[in-house]
Amino acid sequence: MKKRWLLLLLMGSTFLAAACGISPGEEADQGNAAQNEETNSADGEQQDIVESQVNDEYYRPVITEGAYQPSQSRGITLRLNSNVNLESFETGLMRLSQKYFPIEDHFFQEGQFLPSGTVTHWLQRESENYPEGLNPEDNGKVEEDERNPIYLQTLLEQDYYVQTDEGLELAGISIGLGMNKIDYYRKEQFGSTFESEISRKELLEQGQRMADEIVSRMRSMEEIPDVPIVVGIFEQSPSDDLAGGVYIAESSAPSGADSVNGWTQLNHRKAVFPLAGTESNEGNSFANFKSEVESFFPNLSGVVGIASYVDDQLIDMSINITTQFYGEGEMIAFTQFVNDAAETYLPMNIPIEITIDSIDGVEAFLFRETGSNEFRGHIFN
Structure with missing residues (x-):
């Protein structure tokens, strides 16, 4: 729940209350008592750990040179079609990651290994200009049943660290694949927007194919350590849906593996009251x-x-x-x-x-x- 996370950070904290049990001036137990342990990253940058934890449901962050480091591909997740999908996409991947990287002894950092240009190319349709595009090539069709849809809308990287005697060490990487349940597209010659619905079966097949390809590509990047890679497939909801999407499958590739090791389908859903x-x-x-x-x-x-x-x-x-x-x-x-x-x-x-x-x-x-x-x-x- 992103709003609660932001509030806990910003409040510092003043809580309300009167007869209802919220009292003014109450301070967060650990609000201003952050203590950092200094370590050094492989490239010489000083990395710190924020030891204070305002809530045990959230990872403690890694900071570099005294500052929080945003993702290398910052802004690309905004391609999702609503804010509720964006929030569910990001916090949902953290929730999946807890199974592999427990909160009590792991630290979180936004993705630092996949550059924005690389991710942007991967999200394109496969073509002469974008041979690494993960989405199918454009077959020139407009009709819903004939057009090759855009399956993969966005991609998210999250990095997880552990503290060792030598300093911070990368423990694993999580990748979220933001997949379209409905592909919205516009053809200027027709002056209107079209919708192509993608079945859950087809979405999973495409997501699993892309996951193997992404893991294989990451293993070939020298700058990425040989660590486990967790992958979650996120089905984003339609743009007019109030609830947002959910993760529908997860898997992981152990250290050294060039593809994921089997898939677990997830029974996640949301209801709007x-x-x-x-x-x-x-x-x-x-x-x-x-x-x-x-x-x-x-x-x-x-x-x-x-x-x-x-x-x-x-x-x-x-x-x-x-x-x-x-x-x-x-x-x-x-x-x-x-x-x-x-x-x-x-x-x-x-x-x-x-x-x-x-x-x-x-x-x-x-x-x-x-x-x-x-x-x-x-x-x-």
Whole structure:
């Protein structure tokens, strides 16, 4: 959940509360107590580890020469067709990576080995100009059933390190393949946008083929150490979908292997409330929460919840409340009421985040961590 991660970093932290259990001035346990251990990378750059961990659900970052290093292919993930797909793509790969690189003894850095130009070429259609293009060549067709679609929309690299006596050492690399469920394309001569739907079976076949090719290419790059490479296949949702996509398959290539070692299909899905209805316990809980909130504050534009499931088990929920904003006192009262309603009606024992928006942006944020019974939060001035 990216919003909770950003809030924990920015808050430092001032938490709200009154009767509802959020108290002003409460400080994060480790907010300003970051301590770094200095090491040196292979190319002589000094690499540090941020020892403080604001939440045990997130990796501690690696910093180089005292600064956070963005990905070498920064911005390419923006090719996904919505912000919710982008967030699910990035955080979902971190979640998959935990199975191979446990949070307690691994450190995270955005991808530093695949240059932007290389990734851009790989995302092209195979052609004379782009012989390394992973997408099929353009057959010149426009009709949905005849056109070769763009399968691979974007690619994401994440690097994971361990601390050794000699310093930081790369433990593995994770690669996310952002695949299209629907290929949107425009032909100027027709003046309109077309859609080509790609079946799950075809998407998986193409993703698995591309994964083997990518791993093989990475093994041939001298600058990339011989470490395990984890690959996840992400099926991005349609552009008008509120929930975002999910990872549908994962695999890994052990050190020295030029291809992945078998695939595990994943049973991940998302549901949007109230669209999903009250057929489930969590759907009914959300309906009660929504009704309670709407009865307190009439100027609401919408209350929408997104639930994430793994193997049909609810693992987290995020809720967005859009409202008109007239004054600070009104927003404080409303946020405290939302806090009480959330503790009363929403499912227990899962992490939940609630964002309260207005036309001016985010007004307030509440979240509950795994294993906690109380929400914490912040009202933005």
